[in-house]
Every structure is written in C-alpha cells, then in structure tokens.
Amino acid sequence: MFKTNILVLLSFLNFANSQNWIRSGYVYSGTEFPEPDINSRPFTHLVCAFAYINSSNYEIYIEPSDEIFMTSFTEIVTSKNPSAKTLLSIWAGKPHSSGEANSSMFFDMINQSSHRTSFIESSIMAARQYGFIGLDLSDVLPTTPANMASMGSFFDEWREAINSEPRKYDTPPLILTMGAMYSPVMDSLIYPVNHIKRNFDWVHVRSFDYHMSSKDRFTGAHAALYDPSSNLNTDYGINEWIRQGLPAKKLVIGLPYHGYAWTLVNSDDYAIGAPAKGMALTRDGSISYKEIKRYFNSYKVKPVFNSTYVASYGKFGSIWIDFDDVEAIKTKVSYAKEKGLLGYNVFQIPNDDANWILSTTAQEEANNQENKQQLWVIILSTTLAAMILVSTTICFLKRKSIISKGKVVWSRRDKYTNQQSFTFAQIAVATDNFSSENKLGEGGFGPVYKGELQNGLQIAVKRLAKSSKQGIEELKNELALTARLQHVNLVKVLGICTEREEQMLIYEYMPNGSLDNYLFDLKASNILLDKEMKPEISDFGIAKVFEKDENAASTRRIIGTYGYIPPEYVKGGIYSRKYDVYSFGVLLLQIISGKKTSSLYGSQKNLNLLEHAYELWKNDSSMDFMDPTLDDSSSACKMKRCMQVALLCVQERWEDRPSMLEVSSTLKNETENVPTPNMPAFSTCKRSDGEKICNSMEVCSASMLTITQEMPR
Numbered sequence: 001m002f003k004t005n006i007l008v009l010l011s012f013l014n015f016a017n018s019q020n021w022i023r024s025g026y027v028y029s030g031t032e033f034p035e036p037d038i039n040s041r042p043f044t045h046l047v048c049a050f051a052y053i054n055s056s057n058y059e060i061y062i063e064p065s066d067e068i069f070m071t072s073f074t075e076i077v078t079s080k081n082p083s084a085k086t087l088l089s090i091w092a093g094k095p096h097s098s099g100e101a102n103s104s105m106f107f108d109m110i111n112q113s114s115h116r117t118s119f120i121e122s123s124i125m126a127a128r129q130y131g132f133i134g135l136d137l138s139d140v141l142p143t144t145p146a147n148m149a150s151m152g153s154f155f156d157e158w159r160e161a162i163n164s165e166p167r168k169y170d171t172p173p174l175i176l177t178m179g180a181m182y183s184p185v186m187d188s189l190i191y192p193v194n195h196i197k198r199n200f201d202w203v204h205v206r207s208f209d210y211h212m213s214s215k216d217r218f219t220g221a222h223a224a225l226y227d228p229s230s231n232l233n234t235d236y237g238i239n240e241w242i243r244q245g246l247p248a249k250k251l252v253i254g255l256p257y258h259g260y261a262w263t264l265v266n267s268d269d270y271a272i273g274a275p276a277k278g279m280a281l282t283r284d285g286s287i288s289y290k291e292i293k294r295y296f297n298s299y300k301v302k303p304v305f306n307s308t309y310v311a312s313y314g315k316f317g318s319i320w321i322d323f324d325d326v327e328a329i330k331t332k333v334s335y336a337k338e339k340g341l342l343g344y345n346v347f348q349i350p351n352d353d354a355n356w357i358l359s360t361t362a363q364e365e366a367n368n369q370e371n372k373q374q375l376w377v378i379i380l381s382t383t384l385a386a387m388i389l390v391s392t393t394i395c396f397l398k399r400k401s402i403i404s405k406g407k408v409v410w411s412r413r414d415k416y417t418n419q420q421s422f423t424f425a426q427i428a429v430a431t432d433n434f435s436s437e438n439k440l441g442e443g444g445f446g447p448v449y450k451g452e453l454q455n456g457l458q459i460a461v462k463r464l465a466k467s468s469k470q471g472i473e474e475l476k477n478e479l480a481l482t483a484r485l486q487h488v489n490l491v492k493v494l495g496i497c498t499e500r501e502e503q504m505l506i507y508e509y510m511p512n513g514s515l516d517n518y519l520f521d522l523k524a525s526n527i528l529l530d531k532e533m534k535p536e537i538s539d540f541g542i543a544k545v546f547e548k549d550e551n552a553a554s555t556r557r558i559i560g561t562y563g564y565i566p567p568e569y570v571k572g573g574i575y576s577r578k579y580d581v582y583s584f585g586v587l588l589l590q591i592i593s594g595k596k597t598s599s600l601y602g603s604q605k606n607l608n609l610l611e612h613a614y615e616l617w618k619n620d621s622s623m624d625f626m627d628p629t630l631d632d633s634s635s636a637c638k639m640k641r642c643m644q645v646a647l648l649c650v651q652e653r654w655e656d657r658p659s660m661l662e663v664s665s666t667l668k669n670e671t672e673n674v675p676t677p678n679m680p681a682f683s684t685c686k687r688s689d690g691e692k693i694c695n696s697m698e699v700c701s702a703s704m705l706t707i708t709q710e711m712p713r
C-alpha cells in the first residue's frame with residue numbers, strides 16, 4: 001500500500017513538473033557580452049557554455065579564461081531572477097579542425113570504461129562546484145551504430161551516477177539535458193533514442209543552421225519551421241523525433257537569435273532560394289539579431305516575413321540576410337505549445353537586441369496559454385499528492401493493512417463517459433424521496449443524502465440548492481475533474497441527475513463518513529472513509545475555480561479552509577506550489593495529536609496547534625503531543641519523525657517547506673536525516689479569542705479580500 005501510494009504520488013509529481021514550460025537559453029562565454037547584463041528574467045533555465053573534455057584524462061575542464069565567468073554565472077543570473085536555474089553545458093561536438101563527426105573527444109571518452117568514469121565524476125563535481133543544478137551535453141552527432149551503442153550505455157551510467165550521488169536532504173539530483181541535431185536520423189544514422197528518453201530530462205534540438213552562407217550557393221531560410229521542398233525544416237525534425245519514440249514532453253524547440261548574411265548573385269533576385277555567391281559581413285556569415293537590426297535600421301530597410309517558411313529576410317544592396325524576427329519567434333513558440341513540446345531553448349541570449357524584444361516576445365507567447373492551463377494542474381496534482389500522502393500516513397500510523405491496486409489514470413476521454421445519467425425518479429426512490437433520515441449532512445451548496453439503487457448499490461447524492469449559482473459552476477467542475485481522474489483514493493462519481501432543473505451528483509457511498517467523525521475537527525472533511533476505513537477524497541470543485549482567474553499568481557478569492565491556508569496565501573494571495581504542503585502539515589499534526597486547529601493550547605492556553613507542536617518538539621517533549629489513542633508507543637521514534645516532517649511542512653516561508661517528494665522520501669526512508677524545522681507560520685500572531693486562528697480574520701480585512709467561504713461541505 002505504502003509503496004503503491006508513493007508511486008502514485010511520484011507519478012503525480014512528475015506530471016505536475018512536466019507541465020512547467022521550459023524557457024531556456026544559452027550564454028556562451030566566448031561572446032563579447034558583459035555577463036552582468038544577462039537578462040535572465042524571461043527564462044526558467046540558463047545554460048552556461050562550454051566546458052570541454054580533456055583529451056588526455058577525459059575529465060571535463062574549464063578554460064582558465066572562462067573560470068571567472070563560470071564562477072559568477074549562477075549568482076549573476078539568480079540575482080535578477082531568483083527562480084532561474086542554471087546548467088553547465090559540456091561541448092561534445094567535433095573539434096573545429098576536424099570534419100569527421102565521430103572524431104571528437106566525446107567518442108573516445110565513451111569507448112572506454114575508465115574514461116567514462118573520469119568524465120562522469122568530473123562533470124558532477126564541476127556542476128556542484130560552480131553551483132549549477134544540471135548538466136547539458138551539447139552537439140553530439142549521431143555516428144556509427146557501434147558508437148551509438150556505447151553512447152546509449154554511457155547515458156545509462158551517467159544518469160545512474162547522478163542519481164546515486166550522495167546529496168543533502170534538500171538537494172535534488174542534477175538534471176541532465178542534451179543538445180541534439182534537429183532530427184534524430186542523419187544519413188541513415190540514428191541516435192539511441194530509447195536511452196536518451198530514459199536518461200535525459202529533456203532534449204533541446206538544434207532547429208536552425210539548415211542553410212549557411214558559408215556552404216550554400218543559394219539564399220536559405222536557415223531556421224525554417226516549414227519547407228515545402230525539403231526535409232531541412234523544424235517541423236520535419238520534431239515529427240521525426242516523436243516518431244522515433246521521444247515523447248513530445250521531452251522535446252524543446254530551438255530558437256536562433258542569429259541569422260546568416262549572403263552575397264546575392266543578382267541583387268534583383270532575392271526571394272528565398274535565390275542564387276548567392278557565399279557569405280557576407282562576417283567571417284562565417286553568421287550575424288547576431290542585434291547586429292541585424294542595426295543593419296536594417298541604418299539602411300532603413302524593413303524585413304519581409306514569409307509565412308510559408310516562417311522566416312524573415314531582407315536585403316540592402318547585394319547583401320541578403322535571413323533570420324527570425326518577432327513574428328517567427330511567436331509562431332514557433334505557439335507551434336511548440338500546440339505540439340505539446342516541453343518548451344524552447346534560445347541560442348543564444350546575448351544576441352538579442354537592447355530591448356530584449358525576442359526574449360520577451362517568446363516569454364509572452366509562452367505565458368499566453370500556460371498560466372491558465374498550468375495552474376489548476378499544479379493545484380490539483382499537489383492537492384491529490386497531499387491527499388494521497390495523508391491516506392498513506394494514516395495507514396502508516398494505524399498500521400492498518402489495506403489492499404490497493406491504486407493507479408492513477410488521466411483519461412482523455414470525454415467528460416461524461418463512464419458516467420450514468422440518472423432520472424429524478426430513480427434518485428427519489430433511492431433516497432426515499434429525499435427523506436430526512438437519509439440526509440447525511442448539509443454542504444456548502446446543498447444537502448447530501450444516502451440512498452440505495454435498485455441493484456443494491458449504496459450511493460450518496462449531493463443535491464445542489466437551486467438558489468446556488470456558485471454551486472452549479474463547481475458541480476460541473478467537480479464532475480469534469482473527477483471524471484478525468486480515476487484513483488482508488490478518489491470518491492467515485494457514478495453519475496449525475498439534471499432532470500427537473502435539479503443538479504445532483506451521485507457518488508459511491510462511503511459508509512464510514514468523513515475522517516472528521518473520527519478526528520473531530522479535520523477540515524479535511526473531504527477525506528472520506530469507506531467501510532474498510534480506506535480513505536478516499538472528494539471535492540474538487542475548488543481546484544478548478546482557479547482556472548478562471550486571470551492572474552495565475554494571485555487570486556481575489558479566498559479559497560480553501562481557514563487553518564489550512566498558508567501565510568503567503570492569506571497575506572498576499574500568493575498561491576505557492578507549497579500550499580498543499582502546508583495543508584498537509586496541518587492535517588498531519590492533527591492526525592498525530594488528535595487535536596483541533598481551532599483551539600488554543602499550552603499551559604497558558606495561548607498557543608495555536610502549530611506553535612504548540614513546535615514548542616513541544618523544541619523542548620524534546622514530542623510525545624506529549626501525540627494522541628494517546630494512537631497506541632503506538634513502540635514506535636516513538638516514528639511518531640517524532642512524523643511530527644518533525646509536519647513541522648517542516650508548516651514553516652512560515654514556503655521556500656523552506658519540503659516538496660511532497662521530499663516528504664514522501666523522508667517518511668519512506670527512516671534512516672534519512674530530517675532537517676530542523678523553523679518557527680511555524682502564524683506564530684507571532686496573538687489572539688484574544690479562542691475560536692479561530694486569528695490571521696484568517698485579520699488579514700482578510702487588511703488586504704480587503706473578498707471572502708467566499710467555499711468549504712466545508
């Protein structure tokens with residue numbers, strides 16, 4: 001049971017994580033750009049390039065002249081954007097002097113076990129030493145099948161080493177990304193896609209440089225999204241990666257912040273594909289976006305956007321330049337969204353113009369749909385994760401063996417499939433005409449009745465009060481969401497009844513009622529207990545309400561139940577990802593103590609439950625906090641551990657709270673060290689009355705939030 005739930009939990013968290021769009025970009029130490037000016041704000045990840053492979057010992061090394069750049073990179077990037085993550089990129093491409101794709105140090109390295117070990121160990125060390133959270137392998141080319149086979153096993157080894165690196169409690173493993181060619185298949189050679197899929201967090205593809213003025217004798221759209229006459233285009237490459245088995249969710253599209261300058265043969269013939277003599281303006285014809293803009297501005301030329309290729313070009317005299325302007329970047333980002341890709345990667349950020357127009361365009365385009373879609377997925381999945389963890393913990397504490405074949409299925413089926421439409425008559429018969437004996441309770445938007453269908457199945461009927469406009473919306477949400485989620489710990493919605501202007505939801509009946517019948521004040525009355533005391537979760541109406549709010553980060557409505565709401569939400573309306581971690585912590589404290597959040601504790605009756613727990617824990621009297629009826633004195637240590645984890649979850653600063661992943665790992669591994677919790681949230685708050693945690697009232701008026709008490713039902 002425990003294991004199963006953890007797996008479910010992990011799959012949730014993975015799901016949630018994978019929903020975050022990656023907005024990454026390279027910064028190459030070799031550019032003239034003064035690094036403190038890096039605009040990291042539009043990006044989630046910044047990739048610092050490059051570390052190289054030492055040809056004599058196969059360790060990675062950093063050029064002495066780059067040392068200072070690498071050392072300060074993370075600090076500079078995060079000073080402007082604290083949430084930006086940094087990765088160290090290792091150059092695995094061919095040395096510039098060689099034409100052979102497989103003549104690189106990289107292939108020499110992967111061919112021999114001792115070389116691989118040197119590389120792997122040194123790469124992990126370098127990443128940690130310079131403060132990077134991940135490693136990127138850049139520009140590996142597909143070569144011979146033998147090489148590809150060793151590449152595959154090398155990837156396995158690298159990932160294995162990264163996962164087993166001894167780490168501190170709060171340090172996640174390094175992430176691993178790969179910069180690959182635009183298509184996985186090149187000249188009938190193919191990357192080891194399965195190994196890549198297994199071991200890398202994502203692959204960002206080089207969806208540019210299809211045509212270069214140093215090679216081609218015709219003008220080309222070097223980063224064409226589409227090309228009616230050739231496979232050298234981004235759409236082809238992306239489709240090929242997906243066809244070869246890399247999930248779209250692991251693919252990151254490349255956005256070039258550079259173009260190529262050609263010299264035209266005939267300055268009157270300047271369509272895409274016109275004859276050209278070769279490169280212009282620079283040594284290899286490549287030219288940064290900011291330079292391109294400077295040229296176009298000084299020649300007062302407006303570039304043309306060709307929507308067939310998704311590329312911009314323009315000319316002055318016999319010089320012709322193709323590049324991605326704002327329209328192309330926009331189109332590509334929305335293409336990546338529609339395709340279900342994980343994000344985009346810019347090569348390279350310093351080439352943007354002085355106003356960061358490309359970077360902000362890309363970010364805005366990405367945010368357009370992202371906020372709305374993502375928020376409720378995160379909320380829902382963390383809520384579920386928290387709830388599942390609660391159920392796990394209850395089992396853990398009560399040592400109750402419960403059989404679970406739990407598995408979460410995110411079904412893409414239609415909203416109402418699998419669900420029955422009931423007639424009013426059926427429900428009336430089942431509930432004995434909504435008799436008061438059958439009334440189980442009264443929720444936020446109407447009464448709930450117990451009933452029995454003619455086939456003997458016991459049901460609970462939530463009958464929406466006709467006056468409740470609010471409720472209809474939430475009922476629909478609840479139905480739509482629970483229909484898409486099937487899990488052993490979710491209360492199953494059997495169907496609906498909408499006859500006679502009724503709005504009723506028909507659930508499986510949970511004979512043991514809410515958990516709060518057993519632990520008196522659990523505001524998690526949404527955790528229901530079935531006849532085996534197996535916890536199930538209901539009430540998803542809330543989660544989706546967020547979707548409608550325009551601003552993802554702050555909402556004007558108080559949603560949730562006081563006592564379970566973390567300070568950042570109460571005070572600033574900030575919905576942090578650790579919201580549910582906090583609620584989970586509160587719930588866990590109640591479960592282990594059997595005490596209410598709405599009372600005051602301590603010798604002077606002036607401490608709220610969180611403070612009380614913290615005081616006892618600090619004074620090493622944790623056992624005084626425990627609910628004696630849990631009757632588990634043999635495992636005092638286990639209880640203390642739970643309490644400490646709970647206290648970590650309710651810390652004031654959400655950044656300090658562990659992730660659910662860490663919580664689960666701590667509860668699972670009894671040997672793992674648990675950090676020392678800081679003061680819990682709301683500690684400084686002094687109350688006079690004993691009814692509520694004061695903040696709910698106080699802050700609501702302070703920030704003039706409209707209060708809609710959605711729960712409890």
Ligand SMILES: *[C@@H]1O[C@H](CO)[C@@H](O)[C@H](O)[C@H]1NC(C)=O
Pocket residue numbers: 054055056057061
């Ligand atoms: C490569 O490794 C050798 C042997 O350890 C060392 O002498 C040399 O300085 C290293 N080269 C670079 C560029 O770091």
Ligand SMILES: *[C@@H]1O[C@H](CO)[C@@H](O)[C@H](O)[C@H]1NC(C)=O
Pocket residue numbers: 100102103143144147
């Ligand atoms: C490099 O690849 C070529 C074909 O692309 C092959 O003929 C050659 O043997 C390879 N060399 C090595 C050292 O693997």
Ligand SMILES: *[C@@H]1O[C@H](CO)[C@@H](O)[C@H](O)[C@H]1NC(C)=O
Pocket residue numbers: 107108111
């Ligand atoms: C890989 O190593 C084997 C011997 O271990 C050698 O025969 C082969 O040429 C090497 N291949 C490359 C590409 O270095």
Ligand SMILES: *[C@@H]1O[C@H](CO)[C@@H](O)[C@H](O)[C@H]1NC(C)=O
Pocket residue numbers: 271272273305306307308309
């Ligand atoms: C795009 O360029 C191609 C090739 O030069 C041309 O045939 C086509 O008409 C252009 N399309 C647009 C919409 O400009």
